[in-house]
Amino acid sequence: MVTETSNVILPEPPAELKRISENLVAAIRTKIAASGPIPFSEYMEMALYEPGLGYYSAGLQKFGPAGDFVTAPMLGDVFARCLAKQIEQIANELGRYEIVEVGAGNGNLAADLLKALAEYHAPLNYRILERSAHLRQVQRETLEREVPQWLDKVSWIDEPPATSWQGVFIANEVLDALTVERFCCTSEGIRQLCVADGPDGFTWQQAACPESLHQKIEATLSGLDGTLAEGYRSEVNTSLPAWLQAVTGSLQKGLALFIDYGYPRHEYYLPQRRNGTLICHYRHRAHDDPFMYPGLTDISTSVDFTALAEAADSCGLEVNGYTSQTMFLLGCGLEEVINGFQLLPEKDRISKNIEVRKLTLPGEMGERFQVMALGRGLPEHLSEQFRGFTLTDLRYRL
Numbered sequence: 001m002v003t004e005t006s007n008v009i010l011p012e013p014p015a016e017l018k019r020i021s022e023n024l025v026a027a028i029r030t031k032i033a034a035s036g037p038i039p040f041s042e043y044m045e046m047a048l049y050e051p052g053l054g055y056y057s058a059g060l061q062k063f064g065p066a067g068d069f070v071t072a073p074m075l076g077d078v079f080a081r082c083l084a085k086q087i088e089q090i091a092n093e094l095g096r097y098e099i100v101e102v103g104a105g106n107g108n109l110a111a112d113l114l115k116a117l118a119e120y121h122a123p124l125n126y127r128i129l130e131r132s133a134h135l136r137q138v139q140r141e142t143l144e145r146e147v148p149q150w151l152d153k154v155s156w157i158d159e160p161p162a163t164s165w166q167g168v169f170i171a172n173e174v175l176d177a178l179t180v181e182r183f184c185c186t187s188e189g190i191r192q193l194c195v196a197d198g199p200d201g202f203t204w205q206q207a208a209c210p211e212s213l214h215q216k217i218e219a220t221l222s223g224l225d226g227t228l229a230e231g232y233r234s235e236v237n238t239s240l241p242a243w244l245q246a247v248t249g250s251l252q253k254g255l256a257l258f259i260d261y262g263y264p265r266h267e268y269y270l271p272q273r274r275n276g277t278l279i280c281h282y283r284h285r286a287h288d289d290p291f292m293y294p295g296l297t298d299i300s301t302s303v304d305f306t307a308l309a310e311a312a313d314s315c316g317l318e319v320n321g322y323t324s325q326t327m328f329l330l331g332c333g334l335e336e337v338i339n340g341f342q343l344l345p346e347k348d349r350i351s352k353n354i355e356v357r358k359l360t361l362p363g364e365m366g367e368r369f370q371v372m373a374l375g376r377g378l379p380e381h382l383s384e385q386f387r388g389f390t391l392t393d394l395r396y397r398l
């Protein structure tokens, strides 16, 4: 059986999963019944993180062929091998260093990085800041299986490190999962898009923008070319500066690397992008209806990298690099990594080839995924020479 949404046909989930979604819907309904329509950020927070029911909190298969989507570290170890070369450069400068990874997914990146870095310059420890209890367990199992010899280096933390540390902070596809507010341009000005409960399920409802949100949107859109037409919808992440300060505040010396799909601001809010960047994934189908099977569906938005650079500025981090994923991987030494596959059996070489194509082709992850490096306390000779950013510098586009 299949279910049709405005733009895609989704397979019907099995009964036990439908029940999870129905329980989550009931919890969201209760909230709306108590307070009236809720901001989209609150809906997204519950849909992704409601204990036991949200997409990242419930113990569902999310990743890989049987899940909803695949990320770069899940394709194989090429991404991690390249990233390791960037980390090695910083490690050589720092000597003793740590790694903090936020939102570690199934733990592949942590395992492959620990393997690759053992060949160069191993970190003192590897801390994982992960919201989802279920994913912590998945990550532990991956690490136990893949790198039992390095397991004593790994720990899971509930809060960002409280005391000063030096090293590398990594966030791959995490910014896209942070909650956002949605807004709409109308003849009366900018309105907030809230979530209401209707006879046929959740619906969008326009509401007056709270003053702080209005100011944030005005500041974001000011300076962009062209006017946004009536009916134009998009998103803004109001919590990014506070989140960035929280997760990187204690990084005394080192580099924070953010890899995600997104754009510089003038592309993010292009007049043609009339429905914003909100995207939902369910069983490898992408659609734009976050009210379909809440709890079973991933909800994310693209990253406004200009907003990340502004947030960095307010946190005392320097924007040391911004480039596409392809150029980052090539700068880190992708060709060298590929050369290392020459001795593999043909079958493995073919699958590595496919992996590299997925990571780098413009129509796959190569262009849509971008990498930003935010540094603190590093010497100038290094901060303008990070390996991954030597081939193309896109900072002028921010």
Ligand SMILES: C[S@@+](CC[C@H](N)C(=O)[O-])C[C@H]1O[C@@H](n2cnc3c(N)ncnc32)[C@H](O)[C@@H]1O
Pocket: 056, 071, 072, 073, 074, 102, 103, 104, 105, 106, 109, 129, 130, 131, 132, 135, 171, 172, 173, 174, 177, 178
């Ligand atoms: C799209 S997955 C990416 C997983 C992994 N980084 C990868 O590339 O495969 C998003 C991850 O971020 C986690 N997450 C989202 N928001 C978070 C937050 N505020 N703090 C810590 N983890 C978060 C989710 O639980 C999940 O592990």
